[in-house]
Amino acid sequence: MITDTLEKIIQGKGIRVGFMEGADPRVLEAAYYLKLHDTVQPVLLGCEEEIRQKANELQFSLEGIEIIDPSSFENIDSMALHMVSIRRGKWDLDTCKDKILHNISYFGSMLVKDGYLDGLLGGCLLPTPEVLRPALQVVKPAPGETLVSSCYLLRKEGVQYIMADCTININPNADQLVEITLQTAKTAREIFQIEPKVAMLSYSSFGSAGGECVEKMSEATKRLKRMPITFDVDGEMQFDCAIVPEVAKLKAPNSKVAGYANTFIFPNLSSSNIGHKIAARLGGWEAIGPVTQGLNAPISDLSRGVTAKGIYKMAIVIAYQKYKYFS
Known part of the structure; x- marks a missing residue:
């Protein structure tokens, strides 16, 4: 471990x-x-x-x-x-x-x-x-950081996932989501030694539905892709699209992340906090965290x-x- x-x-x-x-x-x-x-x-x-x-x-x-x-x-x-x-x-x-x-x-x-x-x-x-x-x-905050966030490591039977932000930022905007993603990818790689494949989560996959939540996740993804980052990121996408290859083939056949994501950025504190606790309490995943970032x-x-x-x-x-x- x-x-x-x-x-x-x-x-x-x-x-x-x-x-x-x-x-x-x-x-x-x-x-x-x-x-x-x-x-x-x-x-x-x-x-x-x-x-x-x-x-x-x-x-x-x-x-x-x-x-x-x-x-x-x-x-x-x-x-x-x-x-x-x-x-x-x-x-x-x-x-x-x-x-x-x-x-x-x-x-x-x-x-x-x-x-x-x-x-x-x-x-x-x-x-x-x-x-x-x-x-x-x-x-x-550390020099160069404009906010502080957190993530959890979830592990079960040798499989590991990262989820953020589960404890701090209540309803981050697109700019804040970009920073949370950068911080979380760094933690995944440098602390937990996971090569991040980041899914920007929502109730929509690549424009299949509309709404404020969808728009900010899509906008954050666009901004991240314009940056000189060294990890794969894609979205917005639903959770099944993020982790199930068969679903990803239908919803996002050209995505490098869909179906194989290991790092999940949630649109708000409510969804992330509920999500990681469901995984831990009902799914039997061990949750290590929250790890404060920034x-x-x-x-x-x-x-x-x-x-x-x-x-x-x-x-x-x-x-x-x-x-x-x-x-």
């Missing part, structure tokens, strides 16, 4: 990955095994007393695992001062120190920004906006239904992003 390959690359490198919900049983289990296998250096964030008590109850050793408690963090003054400068005075020093930095999402994002952590995971208990809004405000540091949200195994694998992805893009 691809995460096994990535794990071998980052193992023993001491990449420091923080976990916002440090007392969550799933996080404690994942952190214990990450440390045991020397995969990453897990750092648990939150109330130290609560974390130690819960670990003791669950009999997970915290030996060699660092805990950072915002209430006793010794460099909170300098961190607050830095936050004021980042936010350009939108918050004053006392507000940052006494209030905002006691929010674990802001505290965790600032730990990444200030170099205490190499990457960050949260979302076991927190909604996506509470995890990613602080990252967008203090870590910000941030200036490796920070990702987690599904609140995530398992300890899923957290372990996402920590590998976060650490590999650090190794690949930010070393």
Whole structure:
């Protein structure tokens, strides 16, 4: 499996990955095994007393695992001062120190920004906006990126697909879809080692129906094809046209992508979020993600239904992003 390959690359490198919900049983289990296998250096964030008590109850050793408690963090003054400068005075020093930095999402994002952590995971208990809004405000998008998106890797019996954007952009326009596609193709190729064949999905295949959704997917496809990209993309197309060769022969006989797509760009958050969860829950596909794309540091949200195994694998992805893009 691809995460096994990535794990071998980052193992023993001491990449420091923080976990916002440090007392969550799933996080404690994942952190214990990450440390045991020397995969990453897990750092648990939150109330130290609560974390130690819960670990003791669950009999997970915290030996060699660092805990950072915002209430006793010794460099909170300098961190607050830095936050004021980042936010350009939108918050004053006392507000940052006494209030905002006691929010674990802001505290965790600032730990990444200030170099205490190499990457960050949260979302076991927190909604996506509470995890990613602080990252967008203090870590910000990477140079050259105008938005941040996400994708999932879905795998089953050796077959792998990428789906985007499943957690962030509610109703992207054609320009935003172009950027989401570029980011997702990069993740497919450079993180998950999938050579992207990208299908721009809709309820129409190559003009078989009309509507705003169809038009924006078609326009995004046209713009991508004008660019000097190094991957195949086509659309707009229906999902069956994208993955079933027999259907593709009828609906898109001249397409290089139709029938063989492995990377799917959805027209909106509703369809993508529903789609990947149907695949996972009814189809039995393992979903790894969401992997955040376009941030200036490796920070990702987690599904609140995530398992300890899923957290372990996402920590590998976060650490590999650090190794690949930010070393």
